[in-house]
Amino acid sequence: xxxxxxxxxxxxxxxxxxxxxxxxxxxxxxxxxxxxxxxxxxxxxxxxxxxxxxxxxxxxxxxxxxxxxxxxxxxxxxxxxxxxxxxxxxxxxxxxxxxxxxxxxxxxxxxxxxxxxxxxxxxxxxxxxxxxxxxxxxxxxxxxxxxxxxxxxxxxxxxxxxxxxxxxxxxxxxxxxxxxxxxxxxxxxxxxxxxxxxxxxxxxxxxxxxxxxxxxxxxxxxxxxxxxxxxxxxxxxxxxxxxxxxxxxxxxxxxxxxxxxxxxxxxxxxxxxxxxxxxxxxxxxxxxxxxxxxxxxxxxxxxxxxxxxxxxxxxxxxxxxxxxxxxxxxxxxxxxxxxxxxxxxxxxxxxxxxxxxxxxxxxxxxxxxxxxxxxxxxxxxxxxxxxxxxxxxxxxxxxxxxxxxxxxxxxxxxxxxxxxxxxxxxxxxxxxxxxxxxxxxxxxxxxxxxxxxxx
Amino acid sequence: xxxxxxxxxxxxxxxxxxxxxxxxxxxxxxxxxxxxxxxxxxxxxxxxxxxxxxxxxxxxxxxxxxxxxxxxxxxxxxxxxxxxxxxxxxxxxxxxxxxxxxxxxxxxxxxxxxxxxxxxxxxxxxxxxxxxxxxxxxxxxxxxxxxxxxxxxxxxxxxxxxxxxxxxxxxxxxxxxxxxxxxxxxxxxxxxxxxxxxxxxxxxxxxxxxxxxxxxxxxxxxxxxxxxxxxxxxxxxxxxxxxxxxxxxxxxxxxxxxxxxxxxxxxxxxxxxxxxxxxxxxxxxxxxxxxxxxxxxxxxxxxxxxxxxxxxxxxxxxxxxxxxxxxxxxxxxxxxxxxxxxxxxxxxxxxxxxxxxxxxxxxxxxxxxxxxxxxxxxxxxxxxxxxxxxxxxxxxxxxxxxxxxxxxxxxxxxxxxxxxxxxxxxxxxxxxxxxxxxxxxxxxxxxxxxxxxxx
Numbered sequence: 001x002x003x004x005x006x007x008x009x010x011x012x013x014x015x016x017x018x019x020x021x022x023x024x025x026x027x028x029x030x031x032x033x034x035x036x037x038x039x040x041x042x043x044x045x046x047x048x049x050x051x052x053x054x055x056x057x058x059x060x061x062x063x064x065x066x067x068x069x070x071x072x073x074x075x076x077x078x079x080x081x082x083x084x085x086x087x088x089x090x091x092x093x094x095x096x097x098x099x100x101x102x103x104x105x106x107x108x109x110x111x112x113x114x115x116x117x118x119x120x121x122x123x124x125x126x127x128x129x130x131x132x133x134x135x136x137x138x139x140x141x142x143x144x145x146x147x148x149x150x151x152x153x154x155x156x157x158x159x160x161x162x163x164x165x166x167x168x169x170x171x172x173x174x175x176x177x178x179x180x181x182x183x184x185x186x187x188x189x190x191x192x193x194x195x196x197x198x199x200x201x202x203x204x205x206x207x208x209x210x211x212x213x214x215x216x217x218x219x220x221x222x223x224x225x226x227x228x229x230x231x232x233x234x235x236x237x238x239x240x241x242x243x244x245x246x247x248x249x250x251x252x253x254x255x256x257x258x259x260x261x262x263x264x265x266x267x268x269x270x271x272x273x274x275x276x277x278x279x280x281x282x283x284x285x286x287x288x289x290x291x292x293x294x295x296x297x298x299x300x301x302x303x304x305x306x307x308x309x310x311x312x313x314x315x316x317x318x319x320x321x322x323x324x325x326x327x328x329x330x331x332x333x334x335x336x337x338x339x340x341x342x343x344x345x346x347x348x349x350x351x352x353x354x355x356x357x358x359x360x361x362x363x364x365x366x367x368x369x370x371x372x373x374x375x376x377x378x379x380x381x382x383x384x385x386x387x388x389x390x391x392x393x394x395x396x397x398x399x400x401x402x403x404x405x406x407x408x409x410x411x412x413x414x415x416x417x418x419x420x421x422x423x424x425x426x427x428x429x430x431x432x433x434x435x436x437x438x439x440x441x442x443x444x445x446x447x448x449x450x451x452x453x454x455x
Numbered sequence: 456x457x458x459x460x461x462x463x464x465x466x467x468x469x470x471x472x473x474x475x476x477x478x479x480x481x482x483x484x485x486x487x488x489x490x491x492x493x494x495x496x497x498x499x500x501x502x503x504x505x506x507x508x509x510x511x512x513x514x515x516x517x518x519x520x521x522x523x524x525x526x527x528x529x530x531x532x533x534x535x536x537x538x539x540x541x542x543x544x545x546x547x548x549x550x551x552x553x554x555x556x557x558x559x560x561x562x563x564x565x566x567x568x569x570x571x572x573x574x575x576x577x578x579x580x581x582x583x584x585x586x587x588x589x590x591x592x593x594x595x596x597x598x599x600x601x602x603x604x605x606x607x608x609x610x611x612x613x614x615x616x617x618x619x620x621x622x623x624x625x626x627x628x629x630x631x632x633x634x635x636x637x638x639x640x641x642x643x644x645x646x647x648x649x650x651x652x653x654x655x656x657x658x659x660x661x662x663x664x665x666x667x668x669x670x671x672x673x674x675x676x677x678x679x680x681x682x683x684x685x686x687x688x689x690x691x692x693x694x695x696x697x698x699x700x701x702x703x704x705x706x707x708x709x710x711x712x713x714x715x716x717x718x719x720x721x722x723x724x725x726x727x728x729x730x731x732x733x734x735x736x737x738x739x740x741x742x743x744x745x746x747x748x749x750x751x752x753x754x755x756x757x758x759x760x761x762x763x764x765x766x767x768x769x770x771x772x773x774x775x776x777x778x779x780x781x782x783x784x785x786x787x788x789x790x791x792x793x794x795x796x797x798x799x800x801x802x803x804x805x806x807x808x809x810x811x812x813x814x815x816x817x818x819x820x821x822x823x824x825x826x827x828x829x830x831x832x833x834x835x836x837x838x839x840x841x842x843x844x845x846x847x848x849x850x851x852x853x854x855x856x857x858x859x860x861x862x863x864x865x866x867x868x869x870x871x872x873x874x875x876x877x878x879x880x881x882x883x884x885x886x887x888x889x890x891x892x893x894x895x896x897x898x899x900x901x902x903x904x905x906x907x908x909x910x
Contacts, residue, residue: 006531009464076461077833088606106561108833110872150830151543173875176882177829374632375605378532378563417565417872420628427631 006087008100008249010080016244017067019237022275022346024063025282030233030349031454033317034307038452041317048219049226051127054120057234065237071119074151078107078114079241083249084412088376090396097399099392100257101412102246102273103379109174111382111414112269113144113229116238120227121145121152130223131155135185135210137164138336139171140382140414141229146180159185159213162205164336170418185210192216208312215315230266231310231319231344239272246409247276257287257409259395263387264291264300264358265337267344273411275346278355289356291347292391294366296434297330299323299343300351300358302441307451308342320454321348324436325444331434333363334422335383341444359391362433366390367426370416382414383422461542463555463704465535471699472522474692477730477801479518480737485688485804486909488772489762493907496772503674504681506582509575512689520692526574529606533562533569534696538704539867543831545851552854554847555712556867557701557728558834564629566837566869567724568599568684571693575682576600576607585678586610590640590665592619593791594626595837595869596684601635614640614668617660619791625873640665647671663767670770685721686765686774686799694727701864702731712742712864714850718842719746719755719813720792722799728866730801733810744811746802747846749821751889752785754778754798755806755813757896762906763797775909776803779891780899786889788818789877790838796899814846817888821845822881825871837869838877 023030032040043055050058057065067075086099104112124132132149135158136142142158149156158180165172165184175182185205186193190213196203203209218226228235243260250256260277262270274289281287291300299322308323310316321342324330328341343351350356363383370386372393373379381389392410399406416423425431478485487495498510505513512520522530541554559567579587587604590613591597597613604611613635620627620639630637640660641648645668651658658664673681683690698715705711715732717725729744736742746755754777763778765771776797779785783796798806805811818838825841827848828834836844847865854861871878880886 006467009466011464012461074833108829108835147829147833151833169879170872170875173879173882174835174872177826177835177875177878179830371632374563374602375634378529378602378606380563380629380632417625417629420625420632423632424624424628427628 006085007082008253009082010245010248012076012080014248015072015076015080016241017072018064019067020240020244020276020279021060021063021065021237022278023061023233025279026349027282027353030345031320033319034452035317049215051124051129051225053123053127054234057237058232068122071122074118075115075241080245081106083246086377089373092372092376093393093396093400095396095400096403097396097406097408099396099408099410101410102242104242104269104411104413105379105415109144109147110418111140111144112239112242112272113141114148115241115272116229116235116268117144117148118152119238121148121154124225125152125154128223129154129225131157131221132225132227133157133214133218134227134229135159135207135214137161137207138419139164139168139174140337142182143171143174143178144229145227146175146178149180150178156180158182159187159210161185161207161210162203185213187213189213190216211311212313212315230268231342233346235268236271236275236344236346239268240275242269242272242411243274243276246273255407258406259288259290259408261290261292261388261391261395261408262411263338263384263413264293264343264347265340265384267347269411269413271344271347273409274356278350281355290391291356291358292387293358293360294333294335294338294387295360295362296333296436297324297339298360298436299341301360302436303343304445305348305352305454306448307454308448310342318451319345321345322351323448324441325448327447328444333434334419334425335363335387337384338387361387361390362435364426364431364433367422367431369393371426379412380416381412382416383419385413385416388413461540462537463708464537465700465703467531467535469703470527470531470535471696472527473519474522475695475699475731475734476515476518476520476692477733477805478516478688480734481804482737482808485800486775488774489907490772504670506579506584506680508578508582509689512692513687523577526577529573530570530696535700536561538701541832544828547827547831548848548851548855550851550855551859552851552861552863554851554863554865556865557697559697559724559866559868560834560870564599564602565873566595566599567694567697567727568596569603570696570727571684571690571723572599572603573607574693576603576609579680580607580609583678584609584680586612586676587680587682588612588669588673589682589684590614590662590669592616592662593874594619594623594629595792597637598626598629598633599684600682601630601633604635605633611635613637614642614665616640616662616665617658640668642668644668645671666766667768667770685723686797688801690723691726691730691799691801694723695730697724697727697866698729698731701728710862713861714743714745714863716745716747716843716846716850716863717866718793718839718868719748719798719802720839721795722802724866724868726799726802728864729811733805736810745846746811746813747842748813748815749788749790749793749842750815750817751788751891752779752794753815753891754796756815757891758798759900760803760807760909761903762909763903765797773906774800776800777806778903779896780903782902783899788889789874789880790818790842792839793842816842816845817890819881819886819888822877822886824848826881834867835871836867837871838874840868840871843868
């Protein structure tokens with residue numbers, strides 16, 4: 001048995017110098033975000049929440065946007081990330097497919113999240129902002145922003161959902177090690193937090209409450225802004241460095257992928273790996289692109305394409321997206337980063353355009369896939385990432401059945417060393433799947449029936 | 456401010472194909488291990504504990520030993536590891552020194568330990584061994600061996616000190632994820648374990664007990680052997696791939712280090728980074744090599760060079776080494792991997808020959824150093840690794856005082872994501888230093904006064 005494992009590396013001078021903005025190439029333009037009155041929301045309406053330089057990126061239709069030199073300097077700490085050939089996994093599957101994975105776990109925070117956290121911190125600092133505020137659930141995004149703010153030189157505060165704050169002390173220590181102020185939410189620091197604590201002193205908190213606290217503090221100070229780790233256009237933009245590097249790496253190997261796979265929660269790591277390949281697809285190239293989400297939170301596969309709010313309290317504008325309803329509360333699957341009711345407008349839009357496919361997979365199949373990956377490739381995957389692995393294995397098995405030498409590219413979005421509880425539950429036979437009952441979905445969608453239609 | 460960070464990469468075809476055996480170049484030969492009767496122990500005496508092919512490496516004086524192709528194939532999962540220029544740390548220190556660090560945290564287990572775990576698993580399998588048994592304290596070595604046995608295809612059992620088993624559930628889950636059988640020690644599985652449990656049912660266990668259980672099981676079955684993660688000559692040999700790569704990487708950059716620094720507990724990561732440079736030093740090159748240990752466990756700096764046992768129960772032969780006495784119990788510093796009473800015979804020997812220097816540093820200075828590293832270079836370091844960083848910062852400050860453009864190489868032996876408690880204690884001001892009182896050391900050394908002298 002040959003046990004060769006091959007990485008395709010890029011040197012730093014081969015790193016992409018520009019992000020790719022898919023808005024320049026969409027066959028039909030994006031529907032605009034809408035205000036509460038149903039009329040389009042302009043950039044100015046967001047200026048208390050985000051700095052204007054990032055809002056400009058949010059609405060830009062320029063194809064290529066320069067990556068600032070200082071941002072490149074920090075990204076170089078872990079980028080370009082290696083593209084791996086998963087030979088040992090191929091051998092275990094006895095598939096003729098060639099499986100490649102882009103290893104985004106090499107960043108100090110362990111995931112793809114710093115790819116946007118660094119530029120967000122940097123653009124805020126450029127705009128004169130002194131404090132950046134965000135929220136975090138499981139802690140992946142909060143720790144990425146904490147690290148990035150320290151490297152850029154700007155203060156960071158993270159409202160962390162109280163139950164995670166208590167149950168995941170190590171994520172909290174990571175953020176503190178990088179100098180961030182990590183606060184259990186709800187807190188006494190905001191009006192909304194105090195109100196909720198007065199009514200429910202023992203609440204475990206929720207992402208929706210944490211968002212409300214973060215935005216309340218961000219908009220109430222001139223030198224403070226809010227940062228979001230997914231969903232928005234500029235976040236997708238920053239993540240395209242993943243796919244741009246992968247494309248160069250395949251070029252080096254004289255190959256091009258037949259299938260590109262990413263897991264999808266808010267959509268950022270999926271957009272990051274796939275949008276540069278969608279550029280090729282829009283321009284005639286034959287490539288299949290698959291977003292894989294949890295069966296328990298099947299936004300793209302079962303949620304309608306509607307105008308919906310990004311948060312439960314409807315503080316955000318209405319965004320055009322696949323959504324399960326802003327009040328949807330997913331079951332407690334281990335892939336915390338995929339437990340979001342909506343999908344990035346850009347990812348939703350390319351789905352509507354027929355440019356991508358979507359699948360939904362239960363967490364037991366995902367952990368089986370992640371275990372096989374750990375036993376062959378060595379690396380222990382994040383629970384989110386395990387969804388991409390499960391889909392990759394499905395494709396590799398299909399290639400075997402069809403006798404095709406397909407080239408499969410998967411985004412290995414992060415390692416699972418901070419989220420090992422799910423492996424414990426899986427290995428102890430305590431893991432459950434949560435297929436979403438149709439009546440439960442319909443109940444959740446009832447609350448959005450009066451939203452304006454997408455034209 | 457320029458914030459360039461530069462990695463020097465090697466491609467897989469530039470990977471070293473042979474390990475470097477410093478025993479070929481020692482100005483004076485190693486004193487032999489001795490049996491209980493004071494006479495030299497031959498290879499056969501170890502054959503129930505280790506497979507003969509590894510015992511041959513243990514006693515070999517061949518300069519270059521081929522790395523088997525299959526071992527190379529597995530090491531390629533994360534090797535060659537990148538050599539980083541720590542520009543942002545240099546800038547924070549305003550030093551004229553150029554600081555480089557070899558990033559061994561890129562392995563799936565997060566440290567340098569798999570560099571020897573993979574070949575140990577492979578040689579055992581080659582020798583027809585079916586089960587490999589080891590012990591682990593904090594869990595770094597146990598998880599590395601678990602992963603390596605799975606990748607090689609041989610069973611693995613790890614006796615984990617009970618208090619760590621209970622307090623560090625995540626290390627245990629890592630080992631189980633890689634398919635290892637992880638047992639709290641003392642256990643009911645061995646005679647020594649049952650005896651201790653009968654006497655002390657609530658004992659927290661110790662590394663000494665765990666070693667005894669592992670060796671008892673290893674020697675009682677023909678198809679079973681024992682594996683050790685440090686101290687022995689063949690472990691040092693396997694780790695030299697670190698320094699061999701670093702030397703090639705410096706060659707690419709047209710540089711050579713003035714100072715090479717590694718932390719030292721049992722000695723393996725220090726030997727790994729430094730022995731290839733000691734080859735140059737023995738052959739006339741001017742390079743300073745520094746081993747840095749905890750002030751609380753100052754083996755090289757304060758322990759005499761004596762014949763001592765590797766374990767508290769004196770089950771191992773007497774090894775010639777710097778030792779604090781086999782009964783020495785170090786205080787509970789966070790760098791669990793550096794809490795060993797002895798030092799690898801090869802490292803002790805090169806210290807005696809004047810080829811290396813040694814320093815001892817308190818853990819508070821080490822955490823200060825690791826925090827500055829996280830704030831500038833991004834990566835969160837293992838508590839063991841923080842000792843190398845602290846010494847590197849001392850050298851960089853000295854270079855500033857002297858106005859010298861020194862090139863410093865440090866082995867960044869692993870990340871700290873599984874050991875964040877120490878950062879919490881440090882950030883909360885709860886960390887203590889434990890300088891070793893002289894009378895405490897003398898009491899410990901009293902127990903070894905009757906050991907045979909080194910001739």
